[in-house]
Amino acid sequence: xxxxxxxxxxxxLGLMGGSVASGLSRWGKLRSLSAWDEDGQSLKSALxxxxxxxxxxxxxxxxxxxEVLILAVPMDLMVPLSRLGAPHGSGLKAVxxxxxxxxxxxxxxxxxxxxxxxxxxxxxxxxxxxxDNSSWEMLRGATVALIPGEGTGQEVIATAHxxxxxxxxxxxxxxxxxxxxxxxxxxxxxxxxxxxxSLGAGEATEAVDQIPYLAAGGFRDTSRVACCSPWxxxxxxxxxxxxxxxxxxxxxxxxxxxxxxxxxxxxxxxxGASWRxxxxxxxxxxx
Amino acid sequence: xxxxxxxxxxxxLGLMGGSVASGLSRWGKLRSLSAWDEDGQSLKSALxxxxxxxxxxxxxxxxxxxEVLILAVPMDLMVPLSRLGAPHGSGLKAVxxxxxxxxxxxxxxxxxxxxxxxxxxxxxxxxxxxxDNSSWEMLRGATVALIPGEGTGQEVIATAHxxxxxxxxxxxxxxxxxxxxxxxxxxxxxxxxxxxxSLGAGEATEAVDQIPYLAAGGFRDTSRVACCSPWxxxxxxxxxxxxxxxxxxxxxxxxxxxxxxxxxxxxxxxxGASWRxxxxxxxxxxx
Numbered sequence: 001x002x003x004x005x006x007x008x009x010x011x012x013l014g015l016m017g018g019s020v021a022s023g024l025s026r027w028g029k030l031r032s033l034s035a036w037d038e039d040g041q042s043l044k045s046a047l048x049x050x051x052x053x054x055x056x057x058x059x060x061x062x063x064x065x066x067e068v069l070i071l072a073v074p075m076d077l078m079v080p081l082s083r084l085g086a087p088h089g090s091g092l093k094a095v096x097x098x099x100x101x102x103x104x105x106x107x108x109x110x111x112x113x114x115x116x117x118x119x120x121x122x123x124x125x126x127x128x129x130x131x132d133n134s135s136w137e138m139l140r141g142a143t144v145a146l147i148p149g150e151g152t153g154q155e156v157i158a159t160a161h162x163x164x165x166x167x168x169x170x171x172x173x174x175x176x177x178x179x180x181x182x183x184x185x186x187x188x189x190x191x192x193x194x195x196x197x198s199l200g201a202g203e204a205t206e207a208v209d210q211i212p213y214l215a216a217g218g219f220r221d222t223s224r225v226a227c228c229s230p231w232x233x234x235x236x237x238x239x240x241x242x243x244x245x246x247x248x249x250x251x252x253x254x255x256x257x258x259x260x261x262x263x264x265x266x267x268x269x270x271x272g273a274s275w276r277x278x279x280x281x282x283x284x285x286x287x
Numbered sequence: 288x289x290x291x292x293x294x295x296x297x298x299x300l301g302l303m304g305g306s307v308a309s310g311l312s313r314w315g316k317l318r319s320l321s322a323w324d325e326d327g328q329s330l331k332s333a334l335x336x337x338x339x340x341x342x343x344x345x346x347x348x349x350x351x352x353x354e355v356l357i358l359a360v361p362m363d364l365m366v367p368l369s370r371l372g373a374p375h376g377s378g379l380k381a382v383x384x385x386x387x388x389x390x391x392x393x394x395x396x397x398x399x400x401x402x403x404x405x406x407x408x409x410x411x412x413x414x415x416x417x418x419d420n421s422s423w424e425m426l427r428g429a430t431v432a433l434i435p436g437e438g439t440g441q442e443v444i445a446t447a448h449x450x451x452x453x454x455x456x457x458x459x460x461x462x463x464x465x466x467x468x469x470x471x472x473x474x475x476x477x478x479x480x481x482x483x484x485s486l487g488a489g490e491a492t493e494a495v496d497q498i499p500y501l502a503a504g505g506f507r508d509t510s511r512v513a514c515c516s517p518w519x520x521x522x523x524x525x526x527x528x529x530x531x532x533x534x535x536x537x538x539x540x541x542x543x544x545x546x547x548x549x550x551x552x553x554x555x556x557x558x559g560a561s562w563r564x565x566x567x568x569x570x571x572x573x574x
Contacts, residue, residue: 123501143500170500178495185488186502190509193480195559198539200533201472202562208465212409212569213430213457215473221508222477223563230560234552237544246487247545251538253483257524258534265521272482273517275489276510282499 001067001093001155003162004029009056009066011081012122013037013046015126016098017072018134021051023167026136036062043133063088068159070098070120071109075235079108086112094159096120100183101239102147102176110149115218118156119147122169123187136167144169177242184242186279191233192247194226208262288354288380288442290449291316296343296353298368299397300324300333303385303412304359305421308338310454313423323349329418355446357407358384362522366395373399381446383407387470388526389434391465397436405443406434406463409456410474416516423454431456434463438514464529471529473566478520480532481513 008016008030017035024033036056037043043055056062063069063085068079069092071078078099089095095113098120099105109117124142126133144167146160157173174182201219205211237243260268295317297304304322311320323343324330329344343349350356350372356379358365365386376382382400386392396404411429414422417517428549431454433447444460451458488506492498524530547555 034356042334123503125503142503145497145501149298172497172500174497177304178497179501181491182495182498182501185484185491186506189484189487190505192541192544193484194509194563195556196537196544197472197477198538198559198563198566199555200476200536201566202558203535204468204472205534205562206567208469210432210461210465211469211473212566214432214469215460215566216410216412216429218477218512219473220567221511222481223567224508225505226556226557226563227560230553230556233556234547234549237547237552238549242485244545246491247426247541249490250483250486251541253486254479254534254538255545257479257483258531260524262521262525265524266517268486269513269515269517269520271489272485273514275492276485276513279485279488279492279499279502280507280510 001159003068003159003166005031006067007032007034008068008070009062010035010052010070010072011059011062011069011085012073012191013039013042013131014132015129015131016122017070018046018051018131019124019136019138020070020072020098022134023136023139025051025053027166029166032065034062034065045131059085060088064091067091067093068163069095071095071099075101075105075239077101078105079112082109082112083260089113092116094118094156096160096163098122100187101204101236102180103239103241106147106149106176110151114216115151115153116156117149118152118160119145119149119179120160120163121145121147121179122167133185137203140168142169143172145179146171146173147179149176180240181242184240184246188236188240188243189246191225191236192243193250194223195233198226199232211238228254288446289452290355290446292318293354294319294321295355295357296349297322297339297357297359298346298349298372299358299360300326300329300418301359301361302416302418302421303409304357305333305338305418307357307385307454308333308357308426309421310423310426310430312338312340315451316453316570317497321352332418332465346372347375351378353379354387355379355381355450358382362386362388362392362526365392366399369396369399376400379403381405381443382449383447384407386507387474388523389467390526390528392526393434393436393463397438402440403443405439405447406432406433406436406466406515407447407450408434409454427455429456430459432466433458433460435460435468436463441498443522467527467529471527471533475523475527475530476533476537478512478515478523479530480537481510482520485510485513
């Protein structure tokens with residue numbers, strides 16, 4: 001289906017829902033852009049900011065108003081709210097969820113929504129949250145992982161590409177298994193390592209109180225993503241089945257490092273640095 | 288002893304030796320500032336840059352010319368070069384080594400040099416190396432760990448404080464055990480974790496080639512210090528006896544994280560974030 005001239009609904013007006021609303025209102029080619037959020041104040045703000053054209057009265061109302069529905073609620077609410085809303089979604093042609101983990105959530109949503117459902121995960125974010133920090137600019141130029149389900153229709157995939165284009169996102173189709181493995185390594189494991197480093201350094205600081213005076217850029221950068229909201233990590237541990245194996249592999253490599261002789265150390269650290277540069281500066285950064 | 292009006296010698300004109308030379312020549316209150324480096328070109332450059340007043344003809348010559356000697360050679364050369372030089376050091380009043388690890392190096396140097404020896408480790412650096420990248424500005428305002436040995440004289444400790452002042456460093460006296468534990472956590476373990484993350488993410492990229500497209504700021508920052516010279520990590524693993532236990536503790540915490548229930552996860556990630564902020568923004572950053 002064409003996105004232009006259609007009725008789009010956004011469920012949830014936090015950082016990501018607000019940014020998508022902001023991007024779509026800037027695009028300006030929809031017939032209507034509705035939203036619903038449990039927090040009535042967010043709805044009012046979005047209307048007064050001019051980033052939505054209509055505030056739905058309820059979850060059911062939003063779903064009845066929409067041809068394309070974008071689920072932008074916290075991960076844990078994706079399945080329960082979908083169960084409540086799906087019976088009202090007979091007019092829906094596409095349902096995109098922005099969940100940053102697939103796994104059981106992807107499968108649950110596929111069962112509830114069927115053919116119209118697919119994952120749409122923009123690789124963009126901020127350490128700040130909420131509508132007030134949202135912006136179309138956060139999304140601009142970022143990769144969006146497009147993750148079809150088993151039953152996703154071809155027309156839905158085409159619509160996802162159009163949505164990516166409207167938001168100036170760079171679409172990349174993936175299987176949900178590859179998506180979860182990728183984010184386990186580049187997004188979730190960094191948070192886990194940063195948290196382990198911070199907790200261990202904290203314990204060490206209880207014994208050696210000069211530690212903060214000696215910490216410089218290496219500690220600062222390696223630990224940075226430990227400072228995310230404490231509500232962020234737990235659902236990732238629960239829903240991303242690839243995160244456990246990634247932690248296990250990291251533990252194995254840490255044990256290997258302890259036993260490196262000099263030549264192995266030089267060879268393996270060079271290899272690590274090469275991979276790091278490839279991942280950070282490589283094909284993903286050609287934009 | 289007073290530093291003002293004295294003869295100072297620097298052994299090794301790399302990034303750190305060059306920066307110390309640059310800082311002392313800017314201070315401008317020495318009688319002479321000599322240096323020796325295996326690489327004759329570095330000596331010539333330092334003379335033409337005006338950051339030393341005299342190029343010694345040999346290691347022995349440098350030591351004979353100096354009242355205060357600053358050892359700024361790679362970690363592995365500290366002890367062997369000291370063995371060669373010490374018989375010529377009867378006129379030395381203070382010997383400072385800038386080694387970033389204490390352990391057996393600290394003890395070895397203490398045995399060779401005796402009362403004049405002490406550790407002087409500026410917590411400053413760069414991912415670039417060599418005289419060409421050195422600068423007094425790299426040191427300005429950084430903490431310098433002052434690490435007396437068992438036999439270090441009180442006058443030597445006072446001289447170390449004067450040297451810190453001349454270089455605009457912030458002195459902090461520590462035991463060598465506390466120093467090694469501190470740098471294991473805030474400097475060496477971050478390199479180890481970044482290396483493990485990069486190696487594991489590299490393996491994952493061999494299986495899922497879209498990974499680089501999904502990597503964003505979290506991966507970039509957490510892996511940054513994996514990009515150091517491959518020659519940097521091996522001697523740290525060898526000489527810092529506190530690094531192995533720090534890796535072991537990190538492994539234990541990673542295993543705990545896998546088993547966290549929600550409330551533990553929220554409580555422990557909050558605790559990690561607090562420690563991280565205290566270490567990064569706390570007393571050490573009051574400057």
